Amino acid sequence: NAGVTQTPKFRILKIGQSMTLQCTQDMNHNYMYWYRQDPGMGLKLIYYSVGAGITDKGEVPNGYNVSRSTTEDFPLRLELAAPSQTSVYFCASSHREGSGNTIYFGEGSWLTVV
Amino acid sequence: DQQVKQNSPSLSVQEGRISILNCDYTNSMFDYFLWYKKYPAEGPTFLISISSIKDKNEDGRFTVFLNKSAKHLSLHIVPSQPGDSAVYFCAASARRASGTYKYIFGTGTRLKVLA
Numbered sequence A: 001n002a003g004v005t006q007t008p009k010f011r012i013l014k015i016g017q018s019m020t021l022q023c024t025q026d027m028n029h030n031y032m033y034w035y036r037q038d039p040g041m042g043l044k045l046i047y048y049s050v051g052a053g054i055t056d057k058g059e060v061p062n063g064y065n066v067s068r069s070t071t072e073d074f075p076l077r078l079e080l081a082a083p084s085q086t087s088v089y090f091c092a093s094s095h096r097e098g099s100g101n102t103i104y105f106g107e108g109s110w111l112t113v114v
Numbered sequence B: 001d002q003q004v005k006q007n008s009p010s011l012s013v014q015e016g017r018i019s020i021l022n023c024d025y026t027n028s029m030f031d032y033f034l035w036y037k038k039y040p041a042e043g044p045t046f047l048i049s050i051s052s053i054k055d056k057n058e059d060g061r062f063t064v065f066l067n068k069s070a071k072h073l074s075l076h077i078v079p080s081q082p083g084d085s086a087v088y089f090c091a092a093s094a095r096r097a098s099g100t101y102k103y104i105f106g107t108g109t110r111l112k113v114l115a
Helices: none
Strands: A004-007 A010-013 A019-025 A031-037 A043-051 A054-057 A064-066 A076-078 A087-094 A109-113 B010-014 B019-025 B032-038 B045-051 B056-059 B062-067 B072-077 B086-095 B101-105 B109-114
Touching: A004 A087, A019 A031, A019 A087, A019 A109, A043 A064, A043 B101, B010 B019, B019 B032, B019 B086, B019 B109, B032 B062, B045 B056, B045 B062, B045 B072, B072 B086
Parallel strands: A010 A109, B010 B109
Antiparallel strands: A004 A019, A019 A076, A031 A043, A031 A087, A043 A054, A064 A076, A087 A109, B019 B072, B032 B045, B032 B086, B056 B062, B062 B072, B086 B101, B086 B109
C-alpha cells in the first residue's frame, strides 16, 4: 500500500537552479495538495488541485508552479530556487474535501537551497 | 494571522499518565477538526478527527474534545506510551468563497513520553 509517494527525499539546490518534486498517489483521490513546513511553523499550503487539469493557488504560491495532467500525479516545480525555499515539502491527497475527509501525506522532501 | 494555534511547543509526560494537547482556533466557520502525528523524517499521519456538530470523539487511547463556545479542542492520550513521542498537529477545515475547502494547520506540539 504505497499511498502518497514523493521524490526525491533529499535535495540540495544552488540558488537560481530549477527542479521538480514528483508526487504520485494510488488511492484514486481527486484532491491533491502541496504543503511546505518551515522550522517551528505549521504546514502552509502552496498549491492544490481538485482534479486532473484543475489547479489553484494556496497561501504561499510564489516561486512555484504545478500541473495536474492525471489523477495520480501532481508535480511541484521550483523555478529559480532561492534560500527562502529551503523547507520540507509534503505532498498530500484526499478523496474529497471538507467535513469528514482525511488528508493523507507523503513522507516529505527535504530541500536545501544554498 | 494564525487561525489555528497550538500554544505549547512541547510537553513531557510520564509513561502511563495522561497526555493533553491543546489547540485554539479563531475562525467560527471551521466545521471539521483533525489531529495528525508526525515522527521525525516522516510525513504527518492522521490520528483522529471531530466534526463541529460533536463535542467528543474517541478512538482507543485517543479522545478529542471540542468546545465550540471557547473555540478550543484538545487531544487526550490515555495511557501515554513511549511510542506516542512525536509532534502533534491540529488542523481545521473551512469552506473557501470558491466553494472548495481549506485546511489550516497549527504549529505543532512535541510530545515526549518518558519511560
